[in-house]
Amino acid sequence: MTVVVMGAGVVGSTTAYMLTRAGLDVTVIDRQDRPGMETSFANGGLMNPSDSGPWNSPGTVKNLGNMLFDDYSPLKIRPSAIPSMIGWGLRFLANSTPRMHKANMIANIRLAQLSLETLRAIRAEEGLTYDQTVRGTMRMFPPDGRMSEFVQMCREMEEWGVVFDTLDKGQILEKEPCVAPVIDRYIGAVLFPDDESGDAHKFTNEIARVAQASGATFLMGTEVIDIVRESATKISHIHTTKGEIQANAFVLSLGSYSPKFSSRLGIHLPIIPVKGHSITVPLNGWQGGPTRPILDDGLHAMITPMGDRLRMGGRAEFAGYNTAVDIKEGLRVLNNGFKMLPELKNHMNADSGLNWSGLRAMTPGGPPVIGPTRYSNLFLNTGHGPLGWTMACGSARITTDYITQGHVTTEAVAPEYYAL
Numbered sequence: 001m002t003v004v005v006m007g008a009g010v011v012g013s014t015t016a017y018m019l020t021r022a023g024l025d026v027t028v029i030d031r032q033d034r035p036g037m038e039t040s041f042a043n044g045g046l047m048n049p050s051d052s053g054p055w056n057s058p059g060t061v062k063n064l065g066n067m068l069f070d071d072y073s074p075l076k077i078r079p080s081a082i083p084s085m086i087g088w089g090l091r092f093l094a095n096s097t098p099r100m101h102k103a104n105m106i107a108n109i110r111l112a113q114l115s116l117e118t119l120r121a122i123r124a125e126e127g128l129t130y131d132q133t134v135r136g137t138m139r140m141f142p143p144d145g146r147m148s149e150f151v152q153m154c155r156e157m158e159e160w161g162v163v164f165d166t167l168d169k170g171q172i173l174e175k176e177p178c179v180a181p182v183i184d185r186y187i188g189a190v191l192f193p194d195d196e197s198g199d200a201h202k203f204t205n206e207i208a209r210v211a212q213a214s215g216a217t218f219l220m221g222t223e224v225i226d227i228v229r230e231s232a233t234k235i236s237h238i239h240t241t242k243g244e245i246q247a248n249a250f251v252l253s254l255g256s257y258s259p260k261f262s263s264r265l266g267i268h269l270p271i272i273p274v275k276g277h278s279i280t281v282p283l284n285g286w287q288g289g290p291t292r293p294i295l296d297d298g299l300h301a302m303i304t305p306m307g308d309r310l311r312m313g314g315r316a317e318f319a320g321y322n323t324a325v326d327i328k329e330g331l332r333v334l335n336n337g338f339k340m341l342p343e344l345k346n347h348m349n350a351d352s353g354l355n356w357s358g359l360r361a362m363t364p365g366g367p368p369v370i371g372p373t374r375y376s377n378l379f380l381n382t383g384h385g386p387l388g389w390t391m392a393c394g395s396a397r398i399t400t401d402y403i404t405q406g407h408v409t410t411e412a413v414a415p416e417y418y419a420l
Helices: 010-021 060-069 079-094 098-126 146-158 169-175 177-185 200-213 255-265 327-340 342-347 385-405
Strands: 002-006 025-029 075-077 137-141 165-167 188-192 217-219 224-231 234-240 243-246 249-252 272-282 294-296 301-306 309-318 354-362 369-372 378-382
Touching: 002 010, 010 025, 010 200, 010 249, 010 378, 010 385, 025 200, 075 079, 079 272, 098 146, 098 200, 098 385, 137 146, 137 169, 146 188, 165 169, 169 177, 169 188, 177 327, 177 342, 200 217, 200 385, 224 255, 249 255, 249 385, 255 272, 255 354, 255 378, 272 327, 272 385, 294 327, 301 327, 309 327, 327 342, 327 354, 354 385, 369 385, 378 385
Parallel strands: 002 025, 002 249, 025 217, 075 309, 137 294, 249 378
Antiparallel strands: 137 188, 165 188, 224 234, 234 243, 272 309, 272 354, 294 301, 301 309, 369 378
16 A cells, blocks of 8 residues: 655654554655654653643633734734634634633544653664653742642643652752752742653654655655645645656645645645744753653743754744744743853854744644544544654554554544544
8 A cells, every 4th residue: 555645754764663563655745855854843842741722722712812912922913914814813712711721622632642651662673862851841830829720721631641740949859969059039839740852854754764664765855745635535645846646545744734735635734834943052061951741831941952952932922924034033942041041151152053933734623633534545644733753653653554454443542522
């Protein structure tokens, strides 16, 4: 059986690996010159089931003004993006009720945990290295009262297998002495010991490498132009910049760009792009940084160790398909990193940092869209939002089940949450 996977990001490349291991003849198509060059290139690096709570928590309606007018809002709406997100936005708000938010959170947790379990098995079998850390993540809180609210959400997640510990200031310093100069900024922290992190770009290239070693073909520098129907229920082939490519089955895994192709087939994916920013800086031999990702809940900022580098990330914004690197936003991310880790200033040259932005493919509720379509040989694996890497291996496993078995074989997920 031949399968074409459209997209060589972390989701598409992992899907190709799983399909190849299942004995299928797989071809991956991507417009970039190597895998993982878009959204997977410099994301936050977190693989964290602990962050499964969707962004539209109850009370989101009250924060709309901040999203539009507050330059420090963790989720920013650019006025230029409003016309394209009205329908999506109404569904986003509809999913912010306590009942819907909890249901979506549980769906995210189940998929994220399946994914992490699958990743660990793949890593052990293939010997993958990608600057990973397996020491959990730590979220630190200023004395603004939000920590108690967050801990309550953690207790809800705990019912579904998310392990956490609360830390006081002394325990924070035991785990991460690097924050000693600013420890008075925090009242406490929550540690998630099962979380992991690493370089998603390196992982994507590693998983693509082992997929190719197992027989997959990666056609890089090849752009999808159109998905062509044979009938009302079957795809014939895809038209690319390098000609027509036929297969028995097709997987659409183009992230934020998936709706541009699915809509031509009458499949209207509830996905819009959300822009994320990061700064990656070399450590120049300095060993005084964090040993696991640390997050500042007040600044909405994070620092992730990646071998001889640190990656810092900040807020997200609805800005349409604008992928331009924003120098001002990059400086904001860097300055927040300095607030969390003041010593970093003495060990880096700001000019050597990589300032990056990329688009997350967001659904209104949070869970991605995975599975079959009205076309018998077209499958979806897209819309993972900020949890693309966290969910990549689990999503690939589910997609492979649908293509090879016709249904999901694991009881770890509830497939209806990921359907159109």
